[in-house]
Amino acid sequence: MSVAHDSPTSDHALLRVCNASKQFAPSLSFGDHIAVWLGQEIDQRIVHAVDGVSLTLHRGEVLGLVGESGCGKSTLGRMMAGIYPASQGNIRLDGVPVMGAGKKPLKTTTRIQMVFQDPFASLDPRVRVGETIGEGPLFHGLVNAADLKAYVTHWLETVGLPAEAADRFPHQFSGGQRQRVAIARALAMQPDVLICDEPVASLDVSIQAQIINLFLKLKHELKLTMLFISHDLGVIRHITDNIAIMYLGRIVERGPTLDVYENPKHPYTRALLDSIPRLVTEGDELVVFKAIDGELPSPLAPPPGCHFHLRCPHAQEICKTRVPDFEDQPSPPVSGHDVACHFPLG
């Protein structure tokens, strides 16, 4: 696997996420609006889902985004796919913002497409598969009505489905086949970037392998640039060039996949890698895998300083007050592997 950072185009990022944050606030009711207007202060429960994330995706790169449930990785993926606007910061594709401006911005590009986790929810149950795949390209003029059928057939075959599938409804397919349809829908828009939000997490293990092989095939054939979101470190290792580790809304470590797996620098990455359940025996004794102590803090009230300090075995005073930065590192990062930690490992 080649590392995109070393490729000739490395100075030119295709997709650049710059200091992007996302907060979710429950919308105020009519009564709340009146209360605010009358000078009442409302105690709003704001969820800090994504907190100052910067990422770059280079052409042809497959970037893995790893983290626990609830760490904000799906939200970040949806921001990059143009579904949620960023509260602060910006996301640009070739220097152009992914979403328009205004109070309710809309996605402005078709060059980023998304594959969702649950193929039972991401396909409209009342629309035939052929229309699901063809409506976007037809709407955006990628294909005219006369060629639509052949176009849909082409993409169905690309993902390994027969042409007759176009006339069927989603409920007539299995989970794996549905995910193939969802991938075909995304690919039919001829995207430069594909955002995959846990695309195999809701599938059976045997089907997972098929879909991952499909992604590997597409990656080579179509030279796709992908963001692959997952909590499954085994899957990530198999498919990605680089990974970014996310913890409670922030990226804590990023670098070439193998380098990060072999030589994790952030205590959280180390803990995450140690927590992969495996059946290893030393002598006659079963080695019990280490779980990370404690739970993910609430994104409603994230802790000050480093978000991980509550669970970190190496935490000191500075960790409780000062947010570690990628620039803080004493030595310059080797081959793009860097970490946001006051006391990086090894």
Place this chain on the structure above:
Amino acid sequence: MSNHKQADTPLRLFWNEFRSSHIALAALVVVVLIITLAVLAPWITPQDPYELSKLVLMDARRPPGFVGSAGFIHWLGTDAQGRDILSAILYGLRVSIQISLTAGFIAFSLGATLGAVAAYFGGRIETLIMRIIDLQLSFPAILLALVLAALLGQGKWPLITALVTAQYAYFARTTHGAAATERSKDYIEAALSTPLSATRVVFRHILPNCLPPLIVVSTVQIANAIALEATLSFLGLGLPVTEPSLGMLIANGFQYMLSGRYWISIYPGLALIVLIVAINLVGDQVRDQLNPRLKR
């Protein structure tokens, strides 16, 4: 993906389950029969009750079974103008059904669109639309319809306007609830990330998925529209006297009830009740089948 699944389309499964309920099936047969008779009224009735020159005053207020001067049997008797009640009922049903279905269709389209638009856009648009609808629902439908019918005068379209105004809010509220659920589903986010236009998302993706609850509301509201139309006509706010609907037939015979000439009012009333009950029975069955909590 094999061919035998072709036979198990959701519609066919739905029909099979519907058929297993004898009451609902009988009710459906009654509804279809009444609508067919009403549609065919001009060709199957012995007399055109709206053709005043054909009415013979000598035949007025005759009991059921009377053989009139035109030579045919008045199976359900005649009214004060010598009109054949059976013919008048079929013509009246025709008018009632025509007006109720038209009003129901317009109310459905208007209400469903408003509800889906409110749910899709959210924010101020949603607040504005839904508060107006809440405000309107706080008045009884009959009151609104009465005021409008009185303001707009007699005739088909004023009556339809009154019915639509009284009923669209129910469709809008039902759609809004269903659409708000659909709005948060992944396939809508997928449509947003394509991206597709708001019009296409609302009309091709959100609305078709809101259909099941809307079908249930439709059956209830069509039955309500028929009753409401009859009420307005009974009160003299509906159609002109020359084109009597069921409500007006009942009103016309009302004064003869105590003198023993029950048939002028009772039979149109019975026809109205049978139609409304039958539609409601069909609607109940559809509602039970579409409610996942009642699935056996």
